[in-house]
Amino acid sequence: SQQGEEDPQALSIQEGENATMNCSYKTSINNLQWYRQNSGRGLVHLILIRSNEREKHSGRLRVTLDTSKKSSSLLITASRAADTASYFCATDATGESGAGSYQLTFGKGTKLSVIP
């Protein structure tokens, strides 16, 4: 079953605008990761945020994590046409021992279109 669910399913913005995507999940996690997938290609890792972290930055990317609400957001600032892709969140749920589960669970993704 899907652990993470992204919202919105699709997003269309103008170049230069900011894009925000959200991810909600159901169970406690060790970490949450965001990936990008260009059409017809494999997924590429963007950023990993641990359960004890609240915010992380990488270039034009900003990720927040709210474990009390079981949600995360990915912000892409000053978007470019090259940012057009699908974006997925993935969660590493806490296993029975309190460690990770070795099963990274992906959501269905947000399809971002950046119009030049």
Add this chain to the structure above:
Amino acid sequence: NAGVTQTPKFQVLKTGQSMTLQCAQDMNHEYMSWYRQDPGMGLRLIHYSVGAGITDQGEVPNGYNVSRSTTEDFPLRLLSAAPSQTSVYFCASSYLRTGPTNTGELFFGEGSRLTVL
């Protein structure tokens, strides 16, 4: 810088045929996994391995077998192909982290597109 290599890129099978999707990584990653991606379903984990000789089932293992005889290779076998196995298959690998955070950044192959008629 090969990373994760999947073969074949495209394959068409008839119902009942068997085949093996190959996956190789050259990063000395302990962890390897197979996902399938279907429209509107995201990625679903089929099988994974945390080291040579160790495999385990994911969310959708039925109809698939795996083995891990070396660190580098993690083939996925379809025993008797069915139309429901038409999908894009991704192999991914990662270092295993110590401590409470076990699954790190996954490196993905480019995918194998399988059609079962």
